[in-house]
Amino acid sequence: MRSDANIAGPMTDPVPGPRTESLGDGVSRETPPPMDDTPIGRAAQLAVEALGRAGEGLPRPDRTRVMVVANQKGGVGKTTTTVNLAASLALHGARVLVVDLDPQGNASTALGIDHHAEVPSIYDVLVDSRPLSEVVQPVPDVEGLFCAPATIDLAGAEIELVSLVARESRLQRAIQAYEQPLDYILIDCPPSLGLLTVNAMVAGAEVLIPIQCEYYALEGLGQLLRNVDLVRGHLNPELHVSTILLTMYDGRTRLASQVADEVRTHFGKEVLRTSIPRSVRISEAPSYGQTVLTYDPGSSGSLSYLEAAREIALRGVGVHYEAQPAHTSNQNSLQNNSEGMQ
Ligand SMILES: Nc1ncnc2c1ncn2[C@@H]1O[C@H](COP(=O)(O)OP(=O)(O)OP(=O)(O)O)[C@@H](O)[C@H]1O
Numbered sequence: 001m002r003s004d005a006n007i008a009g010p011m012t013d014p015v016p017g018p019r020t021e022s023l024g025d026g027v028s029r030e031t032p033p034p035m036d037d038t039p040i041g042r043a044a045q046l047a048v049e050a051l052g053r054a055g056e057g058l059p060r061p062d063r064t065r066v067m068v069v070a071n072q073k074g075g076v077g078k079t080t081t082t083v084n085l086a087a088s089l090a091l092h093g094a095r096v097l098v099v100d101l102d103p104q105g106n107a108s109t110a111l112g113i114d115h116h117a118e119v120p121s122i123y124d125v126l127v128d129s130r131p132l133s134e135v136v137q138p139v140p141d142v143e144g145l146f147c148a149p150a151t152i153d154l155a156g157a158e159i160e161l162v163s164l165v166a167r168e169s170r171l172q173r174a175i176q177a178y179e180q181p182l183d184y185i186l187i188d189c190p191p192s193l194g195l196l197t198v199n200a201m202v203a204g205a206e207v208l209i210p211i212q213c214e215y216y217a218l219e220g221l222g223q224l225l226r227n228v229d230l231v232r233g234h235l236n237p238e239l240h241v242s243t244i245l246l247t248m249y250d251g252r253t254r255l256a257s258q259v260a261d262e263v264r265t266h267f268g269k270e271v272l273r274t275s276i277p278r279s280v281r282i283s284e285a286p287s288y289g290q291t292v293l294t295y296d297p298g299s300s301g302s303l304s305y306l307e308a309a310r311e312i313a314l315r316g317v318g319v320h321y322e323a324q325p326a327h328t329s330n331q332n333s334l335q336n337n338s339e340g341m342q
């Protein structure tokens with residue numbers, strides 16, 4: 001594994017390690033820490049402190065950074081990245097809004113936000129020009145984190161938007177009219193390049209592309225990049241790919257490091273040095289309506305998203321990012337491997 005493709009780990013175990021539960025069939029699995037012992041938000045805060053930087057905080061951007069999390073390929077980690085990065089940034093002290101722009105509503109679910117059909121949602125904002133402030137909900141357990149949920153109505157929006165005035169810039173207008181102070185807005189896009197994704201690309205300046213470390217990882221990226229160029233040329237001159245994040249990195253396979261090398265050769269400085277390991281804890285968290293930051297704050301998945309958030313925040317103000325020393329990275333990759341084997 002390339003050392004710079006690894007994530008930085010904590011100097012010490014931040015929270016008591018996960019308990020092991022025997023399933024009686026020779027399989028053992030970690031169980032989440034008991035939720036009623038300590039509030040989960042506090043546990044997550046402990047993980048931030050474990051990184052040794054809680055007091056230090058992170059620099060805030062001088063204006064709201066709107067990041068479009070996009071890749072038309074399905075299942076590459078867009079939603080997982082959106083919600084966990086957003087929670088990480090909020091735990092680092094930022095005010096963050098997640099805009100769920102996917103009719104599947106996965107980001108809303110993962111943040112524990114009610115999004116049944118009657119809930120005011122991003123559909124109302126896009127199609128009925130409802131103010132964003134009327135649909136935004138605070139995320140339970142994570143201070144400073146908010147969500148504009150998606151309901152199933154949004155599935156029809158791609159068609160309904162076609163006949164509306166300024167159909168590509170409706171989200172941009174809604175965001176511009178939103179008066180609450182925010183450091184970051186993260187927009188979770190659907191796995192397509194239709195009008196919903198175009199609305200996101202008109203609303204934001206930065207595109208964040210999660211790339212899954214697997215075969216065919218780069219397939220389809222050309223089309224995504226051409227779309228970014230088209231939107232920049234016609235609708236939003238500020239738009240650029242600012243960040244590429246390698247997801248589901250499995251340090252045990254040569255394929256993962258080959259893909260990581262290829263992506264780094266292709267894109268260079270846009271690729272975050274932090275990559276996200278494949279982790280059972282990350283994939284379990286949404287079914288509890290939680291991010292991995294509150295579900296298992298001390299897990300490698302949680303720490304890697306916190307580290308990725310730190311890298312993004314430092315890059316945003318032009319501060320050089322330094323990964324943690326190699327020995328802690330190694331410790332972390334061992335942890336990744338043992339998690340991956342469950
Ligand atoms: N680092 C990870 N380790 C393990 N599982 C992961 C990781 N990241 C994402 N997953 C799992 O992979 C699946 C796809 O992730 P996710 O939903 O974030 O992708 P997506 O790009 O948003 O998908 P879609 O295109 O359908 O919106 C989910 O089941 C998620 O829990």
Ligand SMILES: [Mg+2]
Nearest residue numbers: 078079102106
């Ligand atoms: Mg998704």
